[in-house]
Amino acid sequence: MLILFNKPYGVLCQFTDRSTPPRPTLASFGLPPLVYPAGRLDFDSEGLLLLTDDGELAHRLTDPGHKQPKTYRVQVEGSPSPAQLAALRDGIALKDGLTRPALARQIDPPALWPRQPPIRERRHIPTAWLELTIREGRNRQIRRMTAAVGLPTLRLVRVAVGPWQLGSLEPGAWAEVRTS
The missing domain is CATH 3.30.70.580 (Pseudouridine synthase I, catalytic domain, N-terminal subdomain)
Structure with a gap:
């Protein structure tokens, strides 16, 4: 089952x-x-x-x-630059080693349910949405990867694991x- x-x-x-x-x-x-x-x-x-x-x-x-791909919608603080997205695609050096390359792209805000409690909002700091697909699962990996490139994660929603979709x-x- x-x-x-x-x-x-x-x-x-x-x-x-x-x-x-x-x-x-x-x-x-x-x-x-x-x-x-x-x-x-x-x-x-x-x-x-x-x-x-x-x-x-x-x-x-x-x-x-087995390297099952896991896909996430990630709201980050800031506006990603091409260099930040490229760094995510190349792999990020974290304290526990280099991550595998990720598929990373900026996306339009997805149609998601409201989060309770809502994420914090700062009037003068923009946010953006990324789609990230990784093939490993280290502790808090997505959050650590985005923080390492200067884009702290505000909201993290997994939408797929292998062939299974939310x-x-x-x-x-x-x-x-x-x-x-």
């Missing part, structure tokens, strides 16, 4: 939380029993999360050797899809 889930902002990619006070988790969304996340999204990221009850499929989805799923909604 493979579940496509639109993870809302401020939800943990796990079913329990031992923090005080507890934070929202996947347990709040009526997902089928015995599924678990194949990969993860940070608490402050949104969008497509894949869940499965199939260990072999989970391995194919998360193993770096489509029209609303935040908190999920759908089961065939895998063969």
Whole structure:
């Protein structure tokens, strides 16, 4: 079984939380029993999360050797220059090493649901939207990459993993899809 889930902002990619006070988790969304996340999204990221009850499929989805492309819509602070986009395409030197080259382009603002809480807005600082596709999944990688080129991430929404797309799923909604 493979579940496509639109993870809302401020939800943990796990079913329990031992923090005080507890934070929202996947347990709040009526997902089928015995599924678990194949990969993860940070608490402050949104969008497509894949869940499965199939260990072999989970391995194919998360193993770096399979290099599943992951595509994001990223709202950044600032206006990207051709040099900043080229740097993202070439790979960024981070503390944990050089990233693989990304597909990176500026896009028009996408039609997305409003985020709660809204992102911060500064009257005199422009924002822009990027589409980034990466084939690795380091901790907070997109945020670190955009910050390294001088474009801090304000909002991060994953829209695709491999062939699976978020489509029209609303935040908190999920759908089961065939895998063969």
